[in-house]
Amino acid sequence: MEKLYQIALTNVDGVGSVFFRQLISYCGSAESVFKTKTDRLLKIPGVGKTIVEGLKKKALLADAEKILKEAEKQQVQLYFSTDKNYPSRLKSLYDAPSVLFYKGNADLSHFRSVGIVGTRQATDYGKKTTQELVEGLKPYNPLIISGLAYGIDISAHKAALENNLPTIAVLASGLDVIYPSQHEKYIEQILDKGGIVSENPLGMQPMRNLFISRNRIIAGLSDASVIVESASKGGSLVTAEYANNYHRQVFAVPGTLANKASEGCNKLIQQNKANIYTKIEDLIEALNWDSQINSTNTPKINDLDLSLFTIEESQVISHLRQHGEMQIDELSWQTQISINKIASLLLNLEFQGIVKAMPGKRFGLK
Structure with a gap:
């Protein structure tokens, strides 16, 4: 059901990729965006009468249902920017597409x-x-x-x-x-x-x-x-x-x-x-x-004892174990640790010989 509302939200006039995430962040879900009362919606920065009127269009959900049915018929997957399975390299980008239509067998978050x-x-x-x-x-x-x-x-x-x-x-x-x-x-x-x-x-x-x-x-x-x-x-x-x-x-x-x-x-x-x-x-x-060069599509996992690190350090290490090398802003987005805090954590882990810094503001485990 949430996918239905997500598709509908992407089709509201004035709702671009940035505003899509902002609305869901304020309301908790795409479905909640549509069910939130007008007076509360208008208190969200950037929301005006055009957005509110767009959300009330009855055809939105019907059109969204058609899109979902056609995607299912053609074996097309839908990845929304608020989903966990959204491509990791795009997730932290300010203008990441609200939704991606995908068909195929490759992992869009492929290791390289x-x-x-x-x-x-x-x-x-x-x-x-x-x-x-x-x-x-x-x-x-x-x-x-x-x-x-x-x-x-x-x-x-x-x-x-x-x-x-x-x-x-x-x-x-x-x-x-x-x-x-x-x-x-x-x-x-x-x-x-x-x-x-x-x-x-x-x-x-x-x-x-x-x-x-x-x-x-x-x-x-x-x-x-x-x-x-x-x-x-x-x-x-x-x-x-x-x-x-x-x-x-x-x-x-x-x-x-x-x-x-x-x-x-x-x-x-x-x-x-x-x-x-x-x-x-x-x-x-x-x-x-x-x-x-001898790695597979997933990074090697070190035998580090995470109990020796702080909770946030452990979170960073675990994330790098699972996803491999990442840009600092992408790591910040996925761990929900502020960019300033994560920069400090990475520097400390680098001093300990746990993390290595690479060109392009990328970091990985040694």
Whole structure:
């Protein structure tokens, strides 16, 4: 029943991803939002007559029920930002999608993930670099994330499939509207080894603004984003911008001055908005994956006696045991410990030799 109200809440005019979480935080649940009296709703910061009137629309619940039934029919899973099973890398982001529609077999919280994006007008150099990049990542078994577009994106998905790596295609449409349609032939393989995900409801056609929103999900799901080729202006640069805002690693593949498809990448490097990518070791070293090459998809658990630590320290250690390396803001969100407090805890645990700090404000157990 709660899912029904969650879907309905996402469809209320004026309720975006941030306000969705805020309303549920104030009222306790999505169902309570709809059942809270008007005078109390109006006391919530940001709530005005438009929101209140939107919540009273009778068609909302009926429409939400149709969405749930169609999702069930098409075997589509729904992840809400307030759910425990919501992708861990997105959970702490200020603009995390209120709901994700997902279909596939891969874990969206996979232990390692790399986003690979680029221009639709990819050159042979870009396609070859993408292939070699994915091949180099194979020993680390990461989730390869891209946008199913022509050029670099589809090259990344195909390389992942060829190397038996899970791959996720983030769509700027509903999951039942594959764009471009020419790539529908790859969907069955992608679903088998990975999955497709979107914040857009089933039936939604791709629109220009949805591609921009799609790019933030690619950046958010990835430990690092690699821009293989990009013109001086393009969606890949937007992905890099989001990744930088999320304090994730960003890499760009350099190209010759004569290659127009490399202008964006060269600019990112020149402006210090991306690390230069010249070989696979550049990426592995930045992500500190060298020490984990023999790991499985889940981090190793140390034999630490948690009774020797404070309650909050034990909470941090347990969380890192379960989820592996995490960004500090993500760890703060999931443990519900303030960012200032958790920074102090991590520093103390680092001094004790329990925790290690890594680039991108990430922390993990030693």
